Amino acid sequence: MTPWIFDRRAMLAGALALTAVVIAFVGAFWWLQTRMMAVHVRETYSLLDQDLSLRQRLGELLGRQTLTQTLEVRRAVLPEAPEFVLLDARGEALVGDLKTVPGGRAVLSAPALRMQVAHEDGSRSYVVARRLDDGAALIISRRDNAAREMALSLGLAGLVATTVVILVALLAGWVFNRFVLDHVSGLAAAARDIQRGQMAARAPARQRLDALGALTSTVNEMLDQNEALVGGMRTVTESLAHDLRAPLMRVGRAIGAARGAAEESVREVHLRDAETEATRALQTFNALVDLARAEAGLSRDAMEPVDVGALTADLAEFFGPLAEERGQRLECRIDSCQVVAHRQILAQAIGNLLENAIKYAPRGSRLELEVHKLGTGGAEVLVRDEGPGIPEHAREQALRPFVRLEGAAQQPGKGLGLAIAAAVARLHRGKLLLEGAEPGLRVRLQLNPV
Numbered sequence: 001m002t003p004w005i006f007d008r009r010a011m012l013a014g015a016l017a018l019t020a021v022v023i024a025f026v027g028a029f030w031w032l033q034t035r036m037m038a039v040h041v042r043e044t045y046s047l048l049d050q051d052l053s054l055r056q057r058l059g060e061l062l063g064r065q066t067l068t069q070t071l072e073v074r075r076a077v078l079p080e081a082p083e084f085v086l087l088d089a090r091g092e093a094l095v096g097d098l099k100t101v102p103g104g105r106a107v108l109s110a111p112a113l114r115m116q117v118a119h120e121d122g123s124r125s126y127v128v129a130r131r132l133d134d135g136a137a138l139i140i141s142r143r144d145n146a147a148r149e150m151a152l153s154l155g156l157a158g159l160v161a162t163t164v165v166i167l168v169a170l171l172a173g174w175v176f177n178r179f180v181l182d183h184v185s186g187l188a189a190a191a192r193d194i195q196r197g198q199m200a201a202r203a204p205a206r207q208r209l210d211a212l213g214a215l216t217s218t219v220n221e222m223l224d225q226n227e228a229l230v231g232g233m234r235t236v237t238e239s240l241a242h243d244l245r246a247p248l249m250r251v252g253r254a255i256g257a258a259r260g261a262a263e264e265s266v267r268e269v270h271l272r273d274a275e276t277e278a279t280r281a282l283q284t285f286n287a288l289v290d291l292a293r294a295e296a297g298l299s300r301d302a303m304e305p306v307d308v309g310a311l312t313a314d315l316a317e318f319f320g321p322l323a324e325e326r327g328q329r330l331e332c333r334i335d336s337c338q339v340v341a342h343r344q345i346l347a348q349a350i351g352n353l354l355e356n357a358i359k360y361a362p363r364g365s366r367l368e369l370e371v372h373k374l375g376t377g378g379a380e381v382l383v384r385d386e387g388p389g390i391p392e393h394a395r396e397q398a399l400r401p402f403v404r405l406e407g408a409a410q411q412p413g414k415g416l417g418l419a420i421a422a423a424v425a426r427l428h429r430g431k432l433l434l435e436g437a438e439p440g441l442r443v444r445l446q447l448n449p450v
Contacts, residue, residue, distance in 0.1 A: 018169045025165055029158035033151065040147060041126075045114060048128040048140050051082065055138055056130055064136075071095040082142040089135035101141045103127055108137060122148040187219055194223070247281040250274075306343050308379040308447065309336040309371045312350055316369055319354045327364040334371040337379035339447050341428055346447075349424035352417035353383040353443050360387035361440065378430060378448040386440040395434040421445060 059067035071084050072095055085096035091105070098104055102117035102125040113129040127141040186203040193201030202220045254274035261267040316332050323330045357367050368384040390398050399422040421443075422432040430446040 014169075014173050018166065018173075021165060021169065022162060025162055026158065029154065029161070033154045033158075036150060036154070037147060040150065041116075044126050044142065044144060045128065048082065048126060048142060052128060052130040052138055052140055055084070056132060059132065064134075068095055082140050085139040085141075087137040087139070091137075094136075098139075101127060101139055102143075107139060119143075124148075183216060186216065190219070190223065199226075247277045250277045251281070302344075303340050303342050305338055306341040306346065307336055307338055308341065308346070308381065309334045311343065311347055312369065312371045312381055315347060315350050315354060319351070319358060322355075323358050323367060326358065326361075328358060328361060328367055329365075330367045330369060332369045334369070335373060337371055337373050339377075339379050339428070339449065341447060342424075345424055345427070349421040349445060350381055350383075352421050353381070353445065356417050357383050357385035357387070357441075357443075361385035362387065365440075374446065374448070376448050378428075378446065380447070381445040382442065383445075384437050384440060384442045386437070389436055389439065389441040390434055392436070398434065399432065418443075 055067060055071070058070065068086060071086055075084065075096065083096060083100055085098055085101055086094040087098070088094055101107070102119075103115055107113060107115050107127045107129045110127075110129075113131070115127050117125045117127065119125065123143055123145045124147055125141055125143045127139065129137055129139045131137055183203075190201045190203040202223055203216045251274045254270045254277065258267045258270035258274065261270060313332070313334050316330060316334070320330055354367075354369070361367060365386040367386075368382070370380075370382040372380055372382075374380050399418050418432070418434075425432040425445055425447070429448040433444040433446065435442040435444065
């Protein structure tokens with residue numbers, strides 16, 4: 001079971017984000033409530049003004065007595081309606097009681113003849129006055145409970161919405177945390193397995209095309225590469241110990257024999273044998289170092305623009321006399337191809353392919369060497385011979401270090417030529433392909449832009 005693990009910085013960032021969301025949400029609700037209350041007050045005053053204007057117009061058309069009668073009738077028939085008070089020019093009440101009006105005469109001196117009076121129960125009264133032509137005054141007041149109900153309703157809605165936002169945010173954070181922990185736990189488990197020596201351990205692959213899935217895929221690719229590198233280094237070191245032991249033993253025996261030889265000519269023969277064995281051991285060691293550097297990508301820093309066609313032409317000129325000694329014809333079709341490559345190690349790979357073709361092709365046969373551009377912007381070096389070739393089932397094995405296939409034992413070598421060429425191809429983002437040429441073998445060294 002995945003432990004409950006949280007990153008403090010992630011929690012702080014989440015808390016800050018949640019706080020910002022809640023503040024913005026509460027602020028929006030407060031602004032909405034304020035605006036709605038302002039609209040409600042404006043509408044209430046508008047209705048009261050319209051009612052006053054109607055009464056004032058009625059008095060102007062039908063006279064003060066008619067206005068007084070209609071107000072009396074209205075108070076009797078609609079006692080719950082807004083309260084009307086009609087004052088004469090001296091300020092005495094003709095209709096209604098000024099004591100029933102919240103604030104009393106204060107409205108007559110209020111700005112715009114309007115005022116609001118708050119009550120203990122949370123309700124609010126709106127009072128509006130209108131001066132008549134003869135100095136009389138008409139006052140209307142209305143007690144309003146809607147504002148309080150609106151405030152309570154909006155406050156409750158805001159509280160519920162804020163609670164929902166917080167709960168959803170916490171749930172989303174928990175789900176996201178578990179989602180991230182699943183990925184991180186998979187990576188950590190793979191790392192622990194690798195620490196225990198299980199080099200084949202990998203993080204669980206994710207099918208989702210997201211950042212964490214891409215991270216898992218990248219880590220697994222890195223682990224694949226590390227496993228291949230470790231396996232290659234293990235193979236190289238084991239092969240190095242195996243293949244250098246015999247030459248070094250022969251060097252030691254030859255030097256010992258030279259020390260015990262009585263004649264100078266015999267001593268020279270033994271020393272010459274020791275020098276030959278030491279040279280072979282050094283060549284094997286250098287080949288292994290080149291293979292290891294190519295496999296690890298350590299030669300990438302020394303890459304530069306290289307004309308693969310010109311480089312291959314120089315190598316063809318160098319190996320041409322060797323082919324002529326065996327009566328072989330080396331036919332070249334070389335195009336100029338500029339790629340970014342490691343000149344020295346690429347030259348060694350192409351040289352290995354040419355040397356193998358010359359070595360395994362029969363005398364008097366034809367060899368082909370081609371260089372042409374690839375559609376990807378890279379280059380391809382093709383070497384074809386008319387030798388015995390390599391069976392399809394053994395081609396993958398032939399690319400491994402120190403592998404000598406059946407029929408190759410009678411030829412000199414350590415089985416590193418194709419392995420180095422394959423490593424050089426991978427170093428240049430390409431690949432080495434072995435194909436049947438009927439008869440013979442066709443080798444394609446493909447280099448892609450680095």
